[in-house]
Amino acid sequence: MMITLTVNGERVTRHVEPRRHLIDFLRLDLGLTGSHAGCEHGVCGACTVRVDGEIVRGCLVLAASLDGAEVTTIEGLTDSGEVADLQEAFVARNAAQCGFCTPGMVMAAADILRHHADADRAAIREHLSGNYCRCTGYQAIVDAVAATLSERAIHTPADAGRGDRTQEAGR
Amino acid sequence: MKWPALGYLRASSLDELWRALGDGAQILAGGQTLLATLAFRLSEPGTLVDITRIPELRGITVTGGVLRVGALTRHAELGRDALVARHAPLLTQAVPHIAHPAIRNRGTIGGSLAYADPAAELPACAVALNATLVLARAGGERRIKATEFFTGLLTTALEPGEIIAAVEFPLAGPSQRATILEVARRSGDYAMAGLAAVLDLGADGRIASPRLTFFGVGEGPVLAKNANAALEGRVLDAAAIAAAQAALEGDLDPPADLHGPPAMKRHLCRVLLGRALQSFTPATEQAA
Ligand SMILES: Cc1cc2nc3c(=O)[nH]c(=O)nc-3n(C[C@H](O)[C@H](O)[C@H](O)COP(=O)(O)OP(=O)(O)OC[C@H]3O[C@@H](n4cnc5c(N)ncnc54)[C@H](O)[C@@H]3O)c2cc1C
Ligand code: FES
Ligand code: FES
Numbered sequence: 374m375m376i377t378l379t380v381n382g383e384r385v386t387r388h389v390e391p392r393r394h395l396i397d398f399l400r401l402d403l404g405l406t407g408s409h410a411g412c413e414h415g416v417c418g419a420c421t422v423r424v425d426g427e428i429v430r431g432c433l434v435l436a437a438s439l440d441g442a443e444v445t446t447i448e449g450l451t452d453s454g455e456v457a458d459l460q461e462a463f464v465a466r467n468a469a470q471c472g473f474c475t476p477g478m479v480m481a482a483a484d485i486l487r488h489h490a491d492a493d494r495a496a497i498r499e500h501l502s503g504n505y506c507r508c509t510g511y512q513a514i515v516d517a518v519a520a521t522l523s524e525r526a527i528h529t530p531a532d533a534g535r536g537d538r539t540q541e542a543g544r
Numbered sequence: 545m546k547w548p549a550l551g552y553l554r555a556s557s558l559d560e561l562w563r564a565l566g567d568g569a570q571i572l573a574g575g576q577t578l579l580a581t582l583a584f585r586l587s588e589p590g591t592l593v594d595i596t597r598i599p600e601l602r603g604i605t606v607t608g609g610v611l612r613v614g615a616l617t618r619h620a621e622l623g624r625d626a627l628v629a630r631h632a633p634l635l636t637q638a639v640p641h642i643a644h645p646a647i648r649n650r651g652t653i654g655g656s657l658a659y660a661d662p663a664a665e666l667p668a669c670a671v672a673l674n675a676t677l678v679l680a681r682a683g684g685e686r687r688i689k690a691t692e693f694f695t696g697l698l699t700t701a702l703e704p705g706e707i708i709a710a711v712e713f714p715l716a717g718p719s720q721r722a723t724i725l726e727v728a729r730r731s732g733d734y735a736m737a738g739l740a741a742v743l744d745l746g747a748d749g750r751i752a753s754p755r756l757t758f759f760g761v762g763e764g765p766v767l768a769k770n771a772n773a774a775l776e777g778r779v780l781d782a783a784a785i786a787a788a789q790a791a792l793e794g795d796l797d798p799p800a801d802l803h804g805p806p807a808m809k810r811h812l813c814r815v816l817l818g819r820a821l822q823s824f825t826p827a828t829e830q831a832a
Contacts, residue, residue, distance in 0.1 A: 374552065391552035391592070394579070413545070414583040415576060415647065427620070427649040433579045434650070435572075437552045438594055484645065502731040503644025 376440040380405070381449030389436045395429075396420045398436035399446060407447035407476045411505075418504030421477035422446050428484045447476035456483045458524060462517040470508035478504050482518045490526065494519055547582040551591035558600050562682035564593045565705055571595055574618065576643070576651035577659050601654065601709055604628060610676075610712040615654025619666075620645070622653060632713045634673060634722035634742060638665040641724065644732040654708040657693070660700050663734035663760035665724065667694055671765040672722070672740035672757035673713050680709040687712075694764035719744040719752075721824040725816045726760070729803070735760040736803040737812035741820040749779045756788070756817065761798040761809045768795040771817065785821045789814045 377386040380403060387402055394413070399405040399422070411419035413432045420431035423445040450456055459482055462468070469475040481504050485492050489500065497518045498511070506514060553569075555561035565571075568590025572578055581587045595601060595616065602614040604625050611631040613622065622628055623639030642648055642656075642665050656666040657677065670677070670690035677693050679686050682705065690711075693701050702708070716722065726738030743754035754775040758766040774791035778784040798809035 391550050392547040394547070397546075414580040418644070418646065421646055428646045429650050430576070430646050432583070433575050433647070435552060435575065435579070435592070435594075438554070438572075438575075438596070481646065499640075499731055500645055503646060 374437055376437060378439050378441060379443045381445055381452065391435065391437045393436045394432050395422065395424075395434040395436050395439065395444070396431040399431065399444075402436075405446050405448050407451075409473055409476055411473070416505070417474075417477075418481060419474055419477045421480040421504065423450075423480065428480055447479060450480065450483060456486065459483065459486065459517065459521045462521045462524075463514070466513045466517045466520070468509060468513040468517040474504060474506040474508075478506065478514060482514075482521075485518060486521065486525065490522060490529075492518075492522060497522075545583055545585055547579070548585060548588045550582075550589060552594065553591055554594040554597060556597050558598060558680065561593065561595060561598060561707070562705075564591075565682075569593050571658075571707060573616065573655035573658075574651040575655075576647050577655060577661075595707070596652075601707075606631060606715070609715060611715060612678075613653055613711045613713065615652060615657075615708045615710055617653045619643070619648035619651050619653070619656075623648065631715045632673060633716060634669050634724060634740060635666075635713070637722070638669050638724045638740070641665050641726055641728075641735070641738075642732075647732075653711060657690075657711065658700060658702060658708055660694055660698050660764060661734065662697060662762055662764050663736075663738070665726070665735070665738065665740070665759065668738065668740040668757045668759035668765040669724065670711060670713075671767055672742045672755045674755060675714075676712045677708055678710040678712060679706050681706040685709065690765075691767060697763040717744065719746060721745050723820050723823055725820055727812050727816070737761050737798075737809050737816060739813065739816040739820050740765075741817075741824075743775065743824070745780060745824060749781075751775045751778055751780050751784070756820070758796065758813055758816075761796055761813060763799075766795060768792055768817075770794040775821075780821060780825055785818055788821065789817055792817055 396408050396410045399408050408422050409419040411417040415430050415433045421428050422431045425443050485500050497515050553564050555564050570589035572592040572594045601616040604627050605612050619639050619642050629636045656664055675690045676687050722742045724740045726735035728735050738759040740757045744752040754772045756768040756771050770791040771788040774787045798806045
């Protein structure tokens with residue numbers, strides 16, 4: 374069937390088989406290989422992407438169901454600069470080792486930056502609990518998110534409000 | 545594993561849905577269980593009928609003295625809804641226990657109740673809160689108590705061609721105490737053992753209408769009849785808690801599963817019961 378949707382700000386129209394999940398659609402049909410397919414049954418979080426502004430498991434969404442939807446992948450998130458500071462913090466703290474989990478981890482962490490600016494370490498861990506990392510032991514990842522949050526808190530006026538896209542903050 | 549070949553249809557109204565439901569058609573809501581089972585080839589539906597854009601199945605309202613939650617309400621919506629927090633606070637407390645944020649953004653209450661996983665939170669909450677399910681089919685509707693809806697392991701009273709349209713919860717009164725506690729291996733995992741506890745606590749400290757409901761320890765939600773009877777009318781104190789824990793033995797028949805033997809589950813349930821009731825006692829009497 375034909376679907377038309379917006380991926381990283383661009384309108385795309387494609388024929389998809391109903392059995393295609395969003396991650397295969399992104400990777401195989403659109404060549405956007407930043408989103409990873411790990412377990413393909415909802416457990417590992419490597420496939421985390423945004424659909425209509427909210428993070429989802431890309432492996433548990435039918436591409437065919439996304440006619441009219443807006444999808445953002447790690448490629449789009451990176452290009453927008455929304456999480457440049459977070460990505461720098463990941464590098465600085467060695468929060469990515471093999472990197473397999475990293476795109477999903479950054480998508481999930483970006484959700485914390487957008488919606489839970491006051492998250493403490495426990496809340497960060499809780500929010501990332503659905504994203505598995507087999508390399509880092511998580512400590513460095515939590516460090517990177519916590520550091521980015523506190524940097525942004527320093528650089529963002531208190532009245533900027535939660536959930537804003539504070540692109541310039543913390544740079 | 546890749547999914548089997550299948551068809552996909554989106555119904556945009558109930559009328560369209562009734563026409564689409566036929567042989568080999570299966571309802572797709574949030575997909576957070578169904579699509580995972582496709583990956584295991586545990587199910588091979590001919591056609592998935594997507595119900596997520598049917599407006600009649602959406603919305604959270606207070607009407608006719610009940611809180612009505614549309615079947616398509618996603619876990620994340622349930623968790624942040626002000627009407628839910630006010631009238632059925634147990635549900636608000638339950639949401640953070642369900643899976644992870646990305647899954648809560650898509651999974652629905654209707655899907656959770658229809659799938660009836662014995663370790664799932666919302667079926668137990670529906671029983672604990674004495675909810676009524678509104679089931680719809682072509683040409684009609686019927687209502688059924690949650691206690692009668694769950695009929696066994698992953699089985700419900702849903703008949704072919706019938707769907708969950710909404711769930712109705714009685715409004716919590718000021719004397720209601722409710723909590724949900726569970727033990728899981730990792731945050732977001734299905735519970736090894738869990739308890740949705742609801743009761744009324746009078747000004748005199750007496751318990752009325754207790755509905756302790758355990759999950760993860762049976763074929764479906766387990767309403768602890770003996771423990772509840774042991775609590776009815778009693779002042780909530782250490783002796784009442786001990787009596788309920790003793791009575792609980794007769795309520796549980798947990799199967800051994802990959803988490804451990806029945807004895808371990810019984811132990812966890814006793815501990816959860818103690819913690820839940822303790823949390824309802826006045827702060828000054830609480831052990832930390
Ligand atoms: C990794 C992971 C962890 C999870 N952890 C938990 C957890 O800890 N606790 C928990 O409770 N759940 C958990 N879940 C499941 C999640 O809550 C699901 O969202 C939920 O069980 C099913 O809802 P759904 O809307 O996704 O349903 P779907 O997957 O779309 O459907 C599930 C079943 O219900 C049927 N169905 C759906 N809607 C209706 C309806 N309105 N009427 C009749 N039949 C219907 C479908 O045909 C299908 O058979 C987890 C899932 C994953 C992938
Ligand atoms: S690939 Fe989607 S959760 Fe693992
Ligand atoms: S960096 Fe290797 S899995 Fe996370």
